[in-house]
Amino acid sequence: MKELFKAGFFWFACTLVSIQVVAAQPAIQGCSSENSVGNTQTLHCGAGITIIAEQGARFTVQGERKGRLEGVELDGKALLIEVPAKSGGNGFQVITPQAIAAVRGTKWAVDVAGDKTSVFVVNGRVSVGRRTGTHVVVLGSGEGVDVEPGAPLTVKRWAAARVSALMARLGQ
Template structure:
């Protein structure tokens, strides 16, 4: 996993890499009060970003993400994810947090959820809590525990479904759960 830390940015539809103030790799995460560490137990191998405000992001091998601190307070406000999957644990009361993908925006105040990005779609699953999911500039749907949604390009309404045990296990297994 590569991590890039961007400070003081306003989020738009596209994030430009290499902006002033961006850092890459473990030093970026640690410089922002977060630590990035490899984990292998339980399998599979993954990288886990742990921040002082209780935010934990487990990313499967090969995931590339950008951590964003919009207000420069040293705490992540959002993450962009272009491929692969992450599992996010954001404690209640820790403030708003978003995962931005090419297909969707997933916003939460405190919960545990997974986001999986492929070339064709973004899938979001909520293990605990509630998450609002929308296309960029679209109407959100709200997912509760056990709910998921697949977001594809287009304008069709988003459909929330209960994910079966096999699909949940397949996604969460990729993230060490």
């Protein structure tokens, strides 16, 4: 993960707020919540960060610094995240059991199913690496990677059907 740290993406020890999207959730400090299309929940957080959670998604919001969330730990199902670009701004990370996806301004989806994490970039750029190890790949718009034990991190342009299926789960 050295590359993530060198690139200015860093992880902070923060206050944790655990969420499971089953129905409307109580407000998270710094975020407003609304139920959205297709049984999803949308969180609008400080600094323009938007998180759309699939029904049943299990995630933990990682602290707030200067009015901006620092990240999310995702344990199951999918999130669609939009983080506006900010000059010299703080990075934002999604940590899953298999991977860390870090960004500085983009819209991307992260899906956890069993022992696999899939990351897809709608627009912008996202660095993805394993939680253990130093190999990192960078995804651009329309690209994705599956992170699973024993398999290489291979960046691929995802087929329209795969993108549509994931986005439909997220009300897009």
